[in-house]
Amino acid sequence: MKFPTIFSISEEELDLNKLLDQITLTSTGAAAIFTGMVRGRTTRTGKAQGIHYKPHETDHLEYEAYKPMAEAKMLQVAEEIREKWPTVEGIAIVQRIGKLYPRTPTVLIACTASHRDTGVFDAARYGIDRLKEIVPVWKKEITPEGDEWVEGEYFPKPGE
Amino acid sequence: MKFPTIFSISEEELDLNKLLDQITLTSTGAAAIFTGMVRGRTTRTGKAQGIHYKPHETDHLEYEAYKPMAEAKMLQVAEEIREKWPTVEGIAIVQRIGKLYPRTPTVLIACTASHRDTGVFDAARYGIDRLKEIVPVWKKEITPEGDEWVEGEYFPKPGE
């Protein structure tokens, strides 16, 4: 059987209903979906997952992508998910780019399976973690204090 | 601050975009969403989470709920989530009832937080597991071979 894999860099609004429908098969009984949104207000201090945080306000984010490589790496993330969780049926990985304001969903990773105890939650979590490591997308943060490119800190190894 | 909690038994189509929007605050940066769908074809054999499976086809499911108690128990699930994961911001728990056909989303549990490493995935997983234990909703399965009520096997303890 051929399982659906959706991966794209898009300027369109994310439509969760449509994306979920596209990865739902007759045998599907469960979906785990992660979405990330633009935070208008960040209160965390310190460092987590390579990002230094200090409390601040965000007016908006400007996302850019190296589109053909980003889509190729999204497909790679999907293939890694299928290797680790062979029970996963459909996978959707979509990154929205452009000028995005607080509360707007920017990224979606969704995995479906026949049952919920098959690793779908872990698979979606792995998907967003990997996207933030190897998919060439960057965001510039526009705050009341000025503009700044956000940089990750993951350095891919040969073969990634 | 007052965080939004949505809980309902509904006969309407689940609108993921709308539900996500309703639990997204200015401080929100991450959402983990679980949805369950009607399986038209089940291939699992054996027993998992109290349900005996044998391979079969499903024409449709008919859901019924003891609505006021179900909504009260959904609110309880949300409160349990907030106690275990105090960083969770918004929570949505919606169970659709009525006659539902394969590929149709039947239930949604969504948790939002400022960042994804705050337990949102675990919180959503806990939410669906608890819903399937204590929220009084039942489904009748209509198959080519006949109709059968599906019964869980969880017996709530005093105080649940």
Place this chain on the structure above:
Amino acid sequence: MHKVKIMFFATLRTRAERRSMELEIENHLTVAGLKEILIAQIPALEASLPSTLISINREFAFDEELIPEGAEIALFPPVSGG
């Protein structure tokens, strides 16, 4: 004596052949006592009683509990939503 409302869901509704009933019960009746009365009135309920859940005023209830005046009672099998 006081009156309570009893509702039946899913397989219990099928067995009881009704959605709900009203019942006049004595004060200080326990959940266990109510079960005996119900089985006497609706013998079909007995077979599924070991796997029947009971709620009083929308909270799960247990054998030793007393049934308060005007209680909203429900009988149903272990839940299977999702």
Place this chain on the structure above:
Amino acid sequence: MHKVKIMFFATLRTRAERRSMELEIENHLTVAGLKEILIAQIPALEASLPSTLISINREFAFDEELIPEGAEIALFPPVSGG
């Protein structure tokens, strides 16, 4: 000699003050060799080079790798999507 296309993204684009360029390079040039040439042409790149990722034909590339003919090369900082 052969021609390659080089693209710059995010902070690297800002530093290089351009989105892309074409470059005539000798055969058997390594990624490390390319970096030296680029720094000579665009000195502003040097400061961020330790945290610059390089891709060749849409795969991450590393110092010892040879640059194939007609390669599509990109320079960018560690990714920050999501």
